[in-house]
Amino acid sequence: GAVVSQHPSWVICKSGTSVKIECRSLDFQATTMFWYRQFPKQSLMLMATSNEGSKATYEQGVEKDKFLINHASLTLSTLTVTSAHPEDSSFYICSAADVGRGSPLHFGNGTRLTVT
């Protein structure tokens, strides 16, 4: 079945540094990928929709300059948390749809970001 790979699975960084998270669709092409954020014991909140070859669409309240999204190919989207602060610590999950097969979203295993 379709698989979405997310890397790294966890990362610890110092306040003020930037962190890049990768999301890859392994056996299908994903023109659209989604980035979610999940706080402890809470639901997933959609941050942005990543569109291959065009600008990402951000949800209301999500800082575009803070969370940079790049979807340069049909199998890769990246989320860069710039100038990270402790309040950015969270669990970030990506997902992608294999639109060609009409299958539902497949999720990566998430990235646990801790900013110290």
Next chain:
Amino acid sequence: AQSVTQLGSHVSVSEGALVLLRCNYSSSVPPYLFWYVQYPNQGLQLLLKYTTGATLVKGINGFEAEFKKSETSFHLTKPSAHMSDAAEYFCAVSFSGGGADGLTFGKGTHLIIQP
């Protein structure tokens, strides 16, 4: 606008007992409905989905859900709980069957299985 309400942030059942996790939705157009399971520090795994057709949907691991339009509900059930079912469960709604417009999630229900 669409939204999802999951009743009960925690549900505790005994091993072998019936599992019932409640989900109600609000959508201005016919919705597509999903149930996902999440184990600690992992992503989400699709249990089942309703798009069109039969309103009783069977999923993996013995779970099933019934779409009831009149009640705007999509409750998840399993006849007999196993210890391995302990996890976080999310109900989600989308405007497209593939979720290509992104999913709106409920707040989740933590399922606890008592031995």
